[in-house]
Amino acid sequence: MTQQYRVAPTDDLIWHDLGSMTLLYHKPSGITHMLADPAPAIIEVMGDAPLTAAEIAARLKALFDLETGVDAEDIVIARLDELRTLGLVSRVSG
């Protein structure tokens, strides 16, 4: 079974654009996160559904011009791991 990921509920998050960075306030923890690209885009495309890294990479490719020659899925997995340690993304079992 391929690992799926789920982002924190939309109602728990407040977004604010700071130009070069994006602020994300996580209500349950009271922590303000400052995110650089592509982390905000990853959270945005994840929506409410549990998705695999490959599915997230596919959604990103559909919305953004990604550089060719890079493995988008590897980048997504690395960012998902970082977002998991921040408590913004969790692994879905099953």
Place this chain on the structure above:
Amino acid sequence: MGGMHQILLKIGPAAFRIVSAWRQPLDQLVGLYQNYPQPIGDHVDFTVRLEPEKPWRRHIRPSVHIGGDFWLPDAAPLPLSQGLLAAEMGMNLQMALGWRRHLLLHASSVEKEGKALIMTGLSGSGKSTLSGMLAERGWRFMGDEFALLSLDTGEITPFPRLISLKNQAIEAMQELAPANRFGPEMKSTPKGDIRHLVPPKEAVARMDETAKPALLLFPRFGHAPELRDMGQAEIFVRLTQASTNYVALGEAGFRALTRFVDQVPTMAMDYQSVEQAEELIDSLWSELR
């Protein structure tokens, strides 16, 4: 042990009870805060206690331990001759650690035409001195230590406590303000030479009048005069560092600070003299809409 002495003070929206084992620092406070209104009723927001470090040290080389509702364990005791400074530090500490009705920014602020200029930066940036100088040159003084940002309206509420002058700023301000507005000179305190200055009467009379933030500056003393744009991310981070209660306020603090960063024009300002700073501020102010 003899009885404790106490006075009540109201500074902007905050009411304080200062309790002291000695009469002297309270007499100095009463003199310097004589034009301030008294709190209504007995309710106070904070109590500050100036007590002997040890009971037997009330008379023998007395040193003042600062206590209160909120305190830091490493606040060092001060000699009794610096009791006034201890009281001021105690009041600042209560605000910094305990105030919840506004987002607190370590910043000075002055007002003109209902609009506030806010200046923030590290110790030594000159924000306190600049606010004191501008207050003698046509601006209304709102505070030299904390700017209180409303969580609902986004306006700044004054907190015009005594202006705390350090080192060279003491002499510079003595050329501008009359002698009867200065407190005692305290030499070689942990913060250097300190002398308090009573804000102009208008600042106290209008201390309940809020102002809309119109310009935020990050002054830096000792560099050739220059104005620089700053990115919003840098501004936001530096303001969270300048706030003592951002984390404690949670979502309300986040909403207040992001609105502030969105709406208030902000510049970094280098300067080498108060005259240079005043020129830069006047030029920016005249361009505001």
